[in-house]
Amino acid sequence: MPVDSADYRNAISRFLTGVTIVTTVADDKPSGLTATAIASVTLEPPTLLACLNRHSSTCQAIIQAGRFTVNVLANDQTDLAKLFASREADKFQRLAELGQGLEISAFGTPHLMGALTSIDCAVSATTDIGTHRIFFGEVHRVRCGEGSPLGYFRGAFVDR
Ligand SMILES: Cc1cc2nc3c(=O)[nH]c(=O)nc-3n(C[C@H](O)[C@H](O)[C@H](O)COP(=O)(O)O)c2cc1C
Numbered sequence: 001m002p003v004d005s006a007d008y009r010n011a012i013s014r015f016l017t018g019v020t021i022v023t024t025v026a027d028d029k030p031s032g033l034t035a036t037a038i039a040s041v042t043l044e045p046p047t048l049l050a051c052l053n054r055h056s057s058t059c060q061a062i063i064q065a066g067r068f069t070v071n072v073l074a075n076d077q078t079d080l081a082k083l084f085a086s087r088e089a090d091k092f093q094r095l096a097e098l099g100q101g102l103e104i105s106a107f108g109t110p111h112l113m114g115a116l117t118s119i120d121c122a123v124s125a126t127t128d129i130g131t132h133r134i135f136f137g138e139v140h141r142v143r144c145g146e147g148s149p150l151g152y153f154r155g156a157f158v159d160r
Pocket residue numbers: 019031032033034035036037038051052053055056057058059084085086087088152
C-alpha cells in the first residue's frame with residue numbers, strides 16, 4: 001500500500017532542492033511557473049527532466065511549443081519564485097515592477113536575467129504519472145551566470 005500523501009509530502013519536504021522557473025512561448029504568449037521537480041538525467045545526450053502538473057497553463061504551453069527553458073534562480077530572486085508560483089495571467093508584465101529583466105533567447109524561450117543559468121531544452125520524450133507530466137528535455141543551449149542559489153526546504157525558501 002502506498003503511504004498517505006500527507007506523510008509523503010512531510011517526508012519529501014526535507015529534501016533540499018534548488019528553485020527554478022520553467023518558461024516557454026506558445027502562440028506568441030510567454031508562460032512560466034516555479035518548479036522544484038527538476039533533475040539532470042544524463043550527459044549523453046545532455047538531458048534533464050521537468051515534472052509539471054498537467055493542469056498548469058505552462059504544462060499545456062510546453063506541449064504546444066515542444067520546447068522550454070529551465071531558469072535556475074539566484075538567492076535574491078525569491079519575489080520572482082513567488083510570482084511564478086501564482087496563476088496570475090500577467091506574470092511577465094509584472095517582471096519590470098520587480099526590477100527583473102527578461103530576454104527572449106535565440107531558442108525562442110524566455111530567459112530571466114539574473115538567473116544562475118538558463119538551460120534551453122527541446123522535448124525529447126514525455127511520460128505521465130498521476131497528476132503530472134514528465135518532460136525529458138534535450139539540452140540545446142546553456143547560458144551561465146554567477147551568484148548563490150535559492151533553495152527550498154520544508155515549505156520555505158532558503159536564501160543564504
Ligand atoms: C517552491 C515551489 C515549487 C513548485 N514546484 C512545482 C513543480 O515542480 N511542478 C509543478 O507543476 N508545479 C510546481 N509548483 C506550483 C506551480 O508553480 C503553480 O501551480 C503555478 O501557479 C502554475 O502556474 P501556471 O498555471 O501559470 O503554469 C511549485 C510551487 C512552489 C511554490
